[in-house]
Amino acid sequence: MNVPHPPYYLGCPSWSENAWREFLYPEDARPNELLGLYAQVFNAVEGNTTFYARPAAATVQRWADVLPEHFRFTAKFPRDISHEGDLRLHLRAAEDFIRLMAPLGQRIEPFWLQLSSSFTPGRLGELATFIDEMQCPLAVEVRNHGFFDRGEDERALNRLLLDRGVERICLDSRPLFSCVSTDPAVLHAQSKKPKVPPRPAALTQFPQVRLIGHPVLDANEPFLLQWVEKVAGWIEEGRTPYVFLHTPDNIQAPLLAQRFHQRLMARLPGLPSLPELDRAPPVQQLGLL
Template sequence: MLPYYLGCPSWSENAWRGSLYPADAQSSQLLGLYTQMFNAVEGNTTFYARPSAETVQRWADVMPAHFRFTAKFNRDISHADDLRERLSAAEEFLQLLAPLGERVAPLWLQLPRQFGPARLAELAAFIAEVQRPLAVEVRHPAFFAGEEDERQLNRLLLDSGVERICLDSRPLFSCISQDPAVLNAQSKKPRVKVRPSAFTQFPQVRFIGRPEPAENEAYMTQWLGKVAGWIEEGRTPYVFLHTPDNVLAAQLARRFHERLMELLPGLVALPELPKVEPVPQMSLL
């Protein structure tokens, strides 16, 4: 058991076959294999589409009790015109994920860039109704200006026991490249100032790395000290590592843990890559 949660944006990356996963791993085996190496995953899949009840039950059957799935509210909730009008949809969403129990913690509310200070009353009402462990990611420039609008947001989150997600996209935007994956990521990810906050016992970090592993080391060093400090304070951070196309995300996550072990003597190593027995082929005879 680790003193923090570590993971990637998803578990179903086909490019990980032959490195993180055995080359012959079946799609149905990927979640189980992932949970043997990491203890958390970002719930990006629920942002884009609601899973079926059958899919949620399959997840519940595979995810161990200690695992954490930071499910994002679907975008038809988080990106609505008024959050207060989507409370019924939010409750339905929570009921859909109920089979996962405490493994869905915290829920993530990823707000769009246009969600600004004038809408804080909506956010306050939404938080009051949800009554579940929650983390919020904001993208409006006013929330990164260090002025009264940002202070009001921080007071709301602190008073409500809600975490502010720390997004670090500096490595991504330091990259000058014509790689389509990099350009695509730069067009979609927010370019905002870093806010290494810890409003609750469970700080949340999203690190968007560069495609060249060595180029992430200096940025990662800053987070290693912060995460080690949080752990020593008795907090339980969540750390999620990305790369532009996420082909190297798992490698980056494992590297983060290796370096954290240098700062925290006694921290156990991540498990070795699991083995999967090949699926027998049916005879045609």
């Protein structure tokens, strides 16, 4: 049965959480089946795995064999490229990484460059050169507070990206930091994620959003509804947003993503439902209603 594709990309930061067998994957699913199962429900995934380690060429080919053409894998440049010194010194490594990921073709659209908090406005020249040298679709996430002051530094960043057709990734960590908890997973996430204001830039046809959710699903509602309205507006403008949902330990990330889609369906009548796996539990067990 052909299921219509939604007019935006929705996913989670990974696909290989064993805990998802409790509500998303079949209990007997083998590890090498998880990506294919994930892609039956969601049409995008954050390529966090490539930030921490380059995959083997055979692994990339397996991903390409499993993922449908309409799927999007936003592969992050490895952290030795994005986080270790002058970006201009890593151009060859970045080109090698793009070649490594080539079997995925247009399913990697865009590549993500996640910059550290130490990447200051004074280094925009490095970023300009990096973008100009890369022959691939790009999106950039900045974390230095100088890019969030609504001053000239932020305007310079936005102009640079807009002029080059590069999207600015919007990170919204407000739900995470609204949580007061002693849970180690929450504390770890709060220590790692930047506390910066959301900047839904939409500089290109493909706005990019990462929402780091509260561990209590219902506590995310006010943030979800804000994003539902923003994403619906982008879709109505003819844009194709990318939306990725996290939770502190990401165990509930698919539930949060499914909840987001349900809210968006209410806002955009006619939006198709997300597919369900044949062997997955019925939706009423997901605690989404």
